[in-house]
Amino acid sequence: MITPRTPSGVLELLPAEQIAFQRMLDAIRSGYERFGFLPIETPVFERSDVLLTKTGGETERQVYFVQSTGALEKSREADTSAEGPALPEMALRFDLTVPLARYVAEHEHQLTFPFRRYQMQRVYRGERPQRGRFREFYQCDVDIIGKDELSVRHDAECPAIIHAIFTDLAIGSFTIQVNNRKLLRGFYEDLGITDAEQQAAVLREVDKLDKRGPDHLRSTLTGAGFGLADEVVEQILAFVQVRSTGHDDALARLAEVERGSRGSASLAEGVAELREVLTLVRALGVPESDYCLNFSIARGLDYYTGTVYETTLDEHPQIGSICSGGRYDNLAGQYTRSRLPGVGISIGLSRLFWQLREAGLLEASTGESTVQALVPQVDAELLDDQLALASQLRHGGINTEAVLDGGKLGKQLRYADRAGIRFVAILGRQEVADGTVTLKDLRRQDQFTVPRTEVVSALRVELAQPQV
RNA sequence: GUGGGUGUAGCUCAGCAGGUAGAGCGCCGCGUUGUGGUCGCGGAUGUCGCGGGUUCAAGUCCCGUCACUCACCCCA
Numbered sequence: 001m002i003t004p005r006t007p008s009g010v011l012e013l014l015p016a017e018q019i020a021f022q023r024m025l026d027a028i029r030s031g032y033e034r035f036g037f038l039p040i041e042t043p044v045f046e047r048s049d050v051l052l053t054k055t056g057g058e059t060e061r062q063v064y065f066v067q068s069t070g071a072l073e074k075s076r077e078a079d080t081s082a083e084g085p086a087l088p089e090m091a092l093r094f095d096l097t098v099p100l101a102r103y104v105a106e107h108e109h110q111l112t113f114p115f116r117r118y119q120m121q122r123v124y125r126g127e128r129p130q131r132g133r134f135r136e137f138y139q140c141d142v143d144i145i146g147k148d149e150l151s152v153r154h155d156a157e158c159p160a161i162i163h164a165i166f167t168d169l170a171i172g173s174f175t176i177q178v179n180n181r182k183l184l185r186g187f188y189e190d191l192g193i194t195d196a197e198q199q200a201a202v203l204r205e206v207d208k209l210d211k212r213g214p215d216h217l218r219s220t221l222t223g224a225g226f227g228l229a230d231e232v233v234e235q236i237l238a239f240v241q242v243r244s245t246g247h248d249d250a251l252a253r254l255a256e257v258e259r260g261s262r263g264s265a266s267l268a269e270g271v272a273e274l275r276e277v278l279t280l281v282r283a284l285g286v287p288e289s290d291y292c293l294n295f296s297i298a299r300g301l302d303y304y305t306g307t308v309y310e311t312t313l314d315e316h317p318q319i320g321s322i323c324s325g326g327r328y329d330n331l332a333g334q335y336t337r338s339r340l341p342g343v344g345i346s347i348g349l350s351r352l353f354w355q356l357r358e359a360g361l362l363e364a365s366t367g368e369s370t371v372q373a374l375v376p377q378v379d380a381e382l383l384d385d386q387l388a389l390a391s392q393l394r395h396g397g398i399n400t401e402a403v404l405d406g407g408k409l410g411k412q413l414r415y416a417d418r419a420g421i422r423f424v425a426i427l428g429r430q431e432v433a434d435g436t437v438t439l440k441d442l443r444r445q446d447q448f449t450v451p452r453t454e455v456v457s458a459l460r461v462e463l464a465q466p467q468v
Numbered sequence: 469g470u471g472g473g474u475g476u477a478g479c480u481c482a483g484c485a486g487g488u489a490g491a492g493c494g495c496c497g498c499g500u501u502g503u504g505g506u507c508g509c510g511g512a513u514g515u516c517g518c519g520g521g522u523u524c525a526a527g528u529c530c531c532g533u534c535a536c537u538c539a540c541c542c543c544a
Contacts, residue, residue: 005535008535008536062542094543094544095543095544097544098544107504127542127543128469128538128541129536129537130538131537131539133543146492146520204542208501273471299544303544304544319478328544343530354525374504376502378502408502408503409502410502410503410504411504411506412503412504413503413504413505414503414504414505415504416504417504418504418505424500424503424504426503428502429502430502438502438503440504441502442504442505443505445504445505447503
């Protein structure tokens, strides 16, 4: 016997939880569609050369390669003579953005721009698994891709989508934190940190501010690796700890940053963009309590170029960002000469779901089955009537399971209870004789008898009742 | 890739101056005839991660190995 075990770093759920997960997926999908986005899917694996265009060492370290047996043998033969092992022909996607870039570049002429697509699929990263981090996980992406141009107005749509979806998900109050990479670049240039490498290193450290605190950041930046002057570090700290407390405050903070500038064009541009984005976010109806400026946010350094977003749950800051994204100048530069600027966000649903479960925020939504009614077998001789009742319920649009193997009624009720099925429609000799059905609500511990002809409508009424 | 921690029943874990394994939860059955979840009573379940060593004797000590896990790196 082989011990049955999932590989580590995957999120495999039991049905009760899967239902809760599915509902979250549905809420996100419907949110994306409500904002006028179109669905696409791309293959779980891509050609290695397509996926690894950036050939960053980190990327290759984290990617899973896929190799057919035939190709594997072929590459082995070639290996004996060639200059080292060739890359496997395929690799599993590690995000949905690179496949999107390939997709848009490949189908550019069949798509209409701005191209608004959403995509909710699994991605794979060969990281060492950690608490709440997976090697296989869902990303729910939504992006707007422009041809040649995409006004910054689109950047304002993302917070509006996030707001709509997280309101629907009802997992508590949240804050959409907004920043702008141009503003950051300008700010650090003004401080004399102009070297791209050094700037990136500083941004990486600053990004950990919320996790490690200002003191840690201060000692890191003044330390050997960076060697920044105390005065400069204090300016950085003052800057990155900014969190606006409302719309007007956000605009005031921007004005303040602009006043403090030594004339960086990038900073001015970033400020102007943020101003426009914030103004439109408000116009789109996002309450000002739900968004703020946060100058510490940098996000992934590789391609975000303008607006960046990060969303956190107010009551559970330890969960970290539950949705993030930003603006990129040119999505598919590796695949096409066309300039395709874009903006988008991504919800890492597996991680979010796992965190919510850990925080005990899922209890209410789990334990409920998609089966709405169970028709037990009270008497084996009444099988035909029992099945007819099940059909009647199904035609009435009620998700119904009929017990086919019978047994004691008590056991069947226990089965329903454990399976999270709320209603049982009992049809025994008595009911058949009377032309009735007994409906039992396991949650409210209540039961009553209705005429068989009215069972669907009666059950519909009951399903609409609260559980407790 | 670097550094810690842990591996005992399905789950969470206890057992430890070395003497051939336990609790809670869960699971199964019973509390009669068509009523679950509560309650009472009864029951099943373990190559004590794997391999080697020390010992009369190892879950308990030593070595190795594997797995898992936490943190760092990174997170498009």
